[in-house]
Amino acid sequence: MATISMNIPFKHRPPNLPDNRQMLDRRLYLLGKRLTRDPDLKKKYVTEIHKLLADRHTELVPEEDLCRADGCVWYLPHHPVFNPKKPDKCRIIFDCTARANGTLLNDQIHQGPDLTNKLIGVLLHFRQEAVTFTADIKGMFHQVVVNPADRDALRFLWWKNDDPYNVPLEYRMTVHLFGGVWSQSCANYAVHRTVEDNASEYSNSARQTIKRNFYVNDCLKSVASVDEAIYLVHEAWRYKIPPCMKLKDYCSVEGFTSTSGCRIAEMLSILYLRMSGPLMFRQLTM
Structure with missing residues (x-):
């Protein structure tokens, strides 16, 4: 890696x-x-x-x-x-x-x-297609x-x-810190730069996923078919997408792949139940 x-x-x-x-x-x-x-x-x-x-x-x-x-x-x-x-x-x-x-x-x-994608844009892309899956980057910083x-x-x-x-x-x-004011920008830059430097190794779909479907370390992705989702997930695992990161905890509402057995994705304080249903937000308390 x-x-x-x-x-x-x-x-x-x-x-x-x-x-x-x-x-x-x-x-x-x-x-x-x-x-x-x-x-x-x-x-x-x-x-x-x-x-x-x-x-x-x-x-x-x-x-x-x-x-x-x-x-x-x-x-x-x-x-x-x-x-x-x-x-x-x-x-x-x-x-x-x-x-x-x-x-x-x-x-x-x-x-x-x-360099963080806007949350509303990530959510709208997440709602575009029928099949959805999520993942996150382990210990991104x-x-x-x-x-x-x-x-x-x-x-x-x-x-x-x-x-x-x-x-x-x-x-x-020896690594950048959670809580460092600079760390998020450095981590996001690391992801995007390594993908750009190795663009020939990845499909266009994979590159677009990294550019458009990550919110910090969380990936929310929707595709047209289960087969496309499986291909993209397998590409991510096989080629280490992003190449400097370790992905973990794939979860899908279709249940086609899951490392944790989870069938309901709860991420970013958003409870997402089914594509046919509404997005429901849970208010955070500080």
């Missing part, structure tokens, strides 16, 4: 970031107290940290870079977040909005162009690698042997 690597689009190079290690030490201390009080949460948190390491989404800071003091180092606090629909799954969020010495990381980085020169701006601390009573070690993320 192809991999794409991109810089963090800092507004200034070098970015001249202040030392925020003291703020991070305080946040890590509070996280340690919380995990110590809640062994079940600690177990889930440790599992996610180990997963980041196993997937090579994070790495130990090389010894020669530990004392780096050139304005390119920033430490990210992190905390757990839970989805009410998946109470047993813990997601680690790195806080790109944490402020230290009047500075926060997201303010130092360009947001980038809005984490599939775009950060170039090594910028990784020290994504440092974080974690304890040796997962024990809050031990001295913390310094890690740095």
